Amino acid sequence: MSSLVERLASIELFSELTGKEIKKVASYMTTTDVRQGRDLTVQGTTGRDFMIIVDGEASVRRNGRLVATLGPGDFFGELAVIAGVPRTATVTAESPMVVETLNRREFSSLLDESPKLARKILVGAVKRLYELEDGVVR
Numbered sequence: 001m002s003s004l005v006e007r008l009a010s011i012e013l014f015s016e017l018t019g020k021e022i023k024k025v026a027s028y029m030t031t032t033d034v035r036q037g038r039d040l041t042v043q044g045t046t047g048r049d050f051m052i053i054v055d056g057e058a059s060v061r062r063n064g065r066l067v068a069t070l071g072p073g074d075f076f077g078e079l080a081v082i083a084g085v086p087r088t089a090t091v092t093a094e095s096p097m098v099v100e101t102l103n104r105r106e107f108s109s110l111l112d113e114s115p116k117l118a119r120k121i122l123v124g125a126v127k128r129l130y131e132l133e134d135g136v137v138r
Contacts, residue, residue: 004026004029004031004100005019005022005023005026007054007100008022008025008026008029008052008100009022010073011052011072011073012073013052013073013075013117013120013121013124014117016116016117016120017114017116017117021114021116021117024110024113024114025110025114025117028102028106028107028109028110029052029100029101029102030100030101030102031054031098031099031100031101032098032099032100032101033096033097033098034056034093034096034097034098034099035093035096036093036094036095036096036097037092037093038092038093039090039091039092039093040058040076040091040092040093040099041076041077041080041087041089041090041091042087042090043061043062043063043086043087043088043089043090044086044087045086045087046080046086046087047077047079047080047081047085047086047087048080048081048103048104049077049081049101049102049103049104050075050076050077050078050081050101050102050107050121051075051076051077051091051099051100051101051102052073052074052075052099052100052101053070053071053072053073053074053075053097053098053099054072054097054098054099054100055072055097055098056071056072056093056094056095056096056097056098056099057069057070057071057093057094057095057097058070058071058074058076058091058092058093058094058097059091059092059094060076060089060090060091061089061090061091061092062088062089062090067089069094070091075121075124076089076091078107078121078124078125078128079125079128079129081102081104081107082107082121082122082125088128
């Protein structure tokens with residue numbers, strides 16, 4: 001768990017959290033190794049997980065078009081988990097990856113317990129909605 005805490009502490013998303021809060025976040029996380037080429041999310045499907053990239057790189061495609069590349073510290077899946085809407089993009093592992101995953105219940109509990117983290121994630125979600133609406137590429 002301490003290496004997970006250290007990894008999470010190095011991610012900008014968690015930069016305002018205390019050590020105790022980061023340990024709480026870590027207690028909810030499930031570490032998953034992902035093989036290159038695997039789709040982590042598929043546009044239009046129901047989303048149940050929020051993911052944070054610890055290691056590796058992923059591509060983000062909307063309607064088959066590459067719109068972003070994600071790497072360590074980036075997160076995705078918050079829109080589907082927060083609002084219960086279908087996935088807005090397909091995220092594919094472009095290399096072997098390590099991701100930390102929270103399911104919808106764990107994610108909701110975490111947001112309830114950490115207003116600082118909730119604010120950062122919700123700001124990220126709003127930015128993504130803006131990008132979707134205006135076609136801005138991240």
